[in-house]
Amino acid sequence: MEDERMKFKQWQTQVKRLKSHTSLLLLTNLVLGISLALSIYWQATSKPLIIVQPMVAHDKLELKAQSLTRSYAVSFATSMAILLGNVTADNGLFVLESISQYVAPDYYAQFRKQLVADMQRLKEKRMDMTFVITQAYFYETSQEVVVEGIATIIDAAGNRLQNPHQFRMRLDLVDYVPRIRQLQSLSLAKD
Numbered sequence: 001m002e003d004e005r006m007k008f009k010q011w012q013t014q015v016k017r018l019k020s021h022t023s024l025l026l027l028t029n030l031v032l033g034i035s036l037a038l039s040i041y042w043q044a045t046s047k048p049l050i051i052v053q054p055m056v057a058h059d060k061l062e063l064k065a066q067s068l069t070r071s072y073a074v075s076f077a078t079s080m081a082i083l084l085g086n087v088t089a090d091n092g093l094f095v096l097e098s099i100s101q102y103v104a105p106d107y108y109a110q111f112r113k114q115l116v117a118d119m120q121r122l123k124e125k126r127m128d129m130t131f132v133i134t135q136a137y138f139y140e141t142s143q144e145v146v147v148e149g150i151a152t153i154i155d156a157a158g159n160r161l162q163n164p165h166q167f168r169m170r171l172d173l174v175d176y177v178p179r180i181r182q183l184q185s186l187s188l189a190k191d
Contacts, residue, residue, distance in 0.1 A: 070138045076178045077145035078136050081167040085131020092119030104179040126156035144170045164188035
């Protein structure tokens with residue numbers, strides 16, 4: 001009987017120790033969970049999450065978690081304008097595929113239809129287009145970037161026609177990827 005009491009006391013002591021260890025582990029996990037939640041919140045709201053380098057950039061550009069920065073929006077739009085504005089009869093498919101990945105799904109069908117028609121027209125007439133950017137600016141309220149420059153159309157005979165040209169892109173950010181929501185290509189030639 002004495003032996004059983006001794007075993008019971010040892011067992012009771014071990015159970016108390018295990019309970020205190022369990023409480024300590026629960027408290028530690030709670031502190032770690034709260035720390036993780038606070039660090040995620042802090043990272044998402046106060047620091048740049050992704051640093052990217054578009055085709056057109058002179059410095060490191062930062063992409064915030066929830067919005068496009070002015071510098072990134074302008075660099076992204078100028079990169080797209082360079083692709084769109086420097087088209088030959090033979091590289092149209094490359095341009096289409098390169099830009100399509102950045103087009104918003106709800107705008108994709110309209111974008112593709114228009115761009116394919118423009119590329120087909122260039123191919124049929126054996127014309128090339130070059131575009132040199134002169135300036136770009138960002139309207140933060142509408143998330144629109146305007147890229148202006150000089151477009152040169154070269155026909156099959158080598159004749160050149162230069163006109164001021166403008167690309168207007170309305171952008172947004174989805175899952176850290178810039179998306180083109182609207183795109184206009186405007187010739188600013190005076191008739």
